[in-house]
Amino acid sequence: MTRQTVTILVLAGLLVLALVGMRVGWVHRRRRTLDAVPTLPAVPTDAGALLAGPFEAVYVSTTREGDWLDRVAAHGLGVRSPARVSVHATGVHVARTGAPDVFVPAHALRAAALAPGIAGKVVGRDHLVVLTWEPAAQPGDEPDGARGLDTGLLPRHAADRDAIVAAALTLIPDVPAAVSGTEEKP
Template identity: 50%
Template sequence: MNLPVPVAVGIWVALGLVLLLLVLTGRRRLATRTRRVVPAPPAPPEAEGALGATLLGPVEATYVSSTLSGDWLARVGAHGLGDRSAAEVTVWSGGVVVDRAGGTPLLVPAAALRDVGTAPGMAGKYVGRDGLVVLTWEVPTDGATDAVVLDTGLRTRYRADTPRLLETARSLLTPSAPPHPSTPTTKDTK
C-alpha cells in the first residue's frame, strides 16, 4: 500500500504527538504522586557565607535524579527532583548545594546528610562501576508532608572530581553516637 507523502507524514506527526502526550501525562502523574510523599526540599540561603566556608567546588556534574532511599528505581518527580540536568556542585561546611541548570538549586544540609557513597546507576541512568556519587539525605518535613530520606545521584563531568567530591561530602557526616550503655553489644551476648 503506497500512501501519498502528505498522508504518510501526517500519520507520523499524529503518532509523534500521541507519544509526546503520553510522556507528558506520565511525568505529570509521577510529580503528583510523589508530591504527597516528598516535602519540598530546602532552598539555599541567599546571604553570602550563610553556609560557611567553601570546602570544594564548584564541580561540574550531571544531576541524575533523586529517588526514595533504598529503591533506586523509585524516581521522585515532585519539585523537579526527577529531572536530569547539568549542574554545579559546591560543598560548603554547612551542606552541599547542587545548582541545577534550568531548575532551582538544591540544598542538602550537612545535618540532613545520612551517607555518601557510589553506585553504578539509578532511575534509568546506568553508567557502570560506581560512576555515580550518591548522597543519602533526609528532606525535613514542611508541615504538610512527613520527612523522607532520598538518594540523590550525581555524575561528575571529570573522573578526577569523583573521589574529591566523595571525600569532601563524607567529611560533613556526623559520627554516629556510640551505643547506649544499656544496649547489649555482640561481645555481651553469648
C-alpha cells in the same frame, strides 16, 4: 485520500497520543512524588565554610532511596542538568543550570557513596556520586527510618568523585564505613 496519506495521518495521530500520554504520566509522577518531597530545603545565604569544590558535574536525577528507577519529578528533581557541586559546613549545594538548585543540609544527609547508576544514567562502574538524604529532616532530628532520597551526580573529573564523597562524609557524625561505601574490599 490516498493510502499513503491515511498512513501518515494515522502515524502522526499515534505519535501525538504517545507524546500526550508521556506528558500526562510525568505530571502524575510529579504529583505523586510531592509526598516524598513536599518542599525543597532552601539554599542558605551563608552556607558556611567551603569544605570542597566547586566541582563541575552533571546532576543526573533524584530517586527514592534504594530504588534507582523511582525518579522523583517534584520540584524539578527529575530534570538532568549541568551543575556545580560544592560542599559547605552547612550542607551540599548543587547549583544547576536551567533547573532549581538543590541544597542537601548537613543535618539531612545520611550517606554519601559511589554507585554504578541511577535513573537516567548507568555507567557500569562506581562513577556516580550518590547522596542519600531525608528531605523533611530538621536540625537535631534523629533518623526516623523513613524512606529518604538518593541524588545522583556525575562529576566531570574522576578525582572529584572521591573528593565530593569524602567532604560530604565529614558532615555526617559517626558514619560507619559500610554506609559510606568506602569500606575496604578484600
